[in-house]
Amino acid sequence: MTMVSHRNVTNEDQEVYCCLRNKVVKADASHLAQYCNGCRMFRSFLPEGGIECQWEDMRASSFEVTVTDPYAEWMDNQRKDVRHSFPLDSGGAESDEALAG
Numbered sequence: 001m002t003m004v005s006h007r008n009v010t011n012e013d014q015e016v017y018c019c020l021r022n023k024v025v026k027a028d029a030s031h032l033a034q035y036c037n038g039c040r041m042f043r044s045f046l047p048e049g050g051i052e053c054q055w056e057d058m059r060a061s062s063f064e065v066t067v068t069d070p071y072a073e074w075m076d077n078q079r080k081d082v083r084h085s086f087p088l089d090s091g092g093a094e095s096d097e098a099l100a101g
């Protein structure tokens, strides 16, 4: 997986998606003191308002993403990748083998 910098810009309600808590949180002094302070994912505070957090993200295709909708980000992070393996035809070949061959 790739280490990705997530630039979590606060929305109009001062909220961001927090990976540590896996929820949308108010980026207020309480959250910063109680959770960001000491969080291994913390990178910096954004000048435009928000928090930069770095963590491994299998979804990302670049090393930096900017998140402006914390609720969409939360929803996207609830998806789990599932690998299916099933016969493609009566020959019994499985999907992984078919791709490799």
Ligand code: SF4
Binding pocket: 016, 017, 018, 019, 020, 021, 035, 036, 037, 039, 040, 041, 042, 043, 051, 052, 053
């Ligand atoms: S630094 Fe950690 S606690 Fe703070 S918002 Fe990012 S993931 Fe959450």
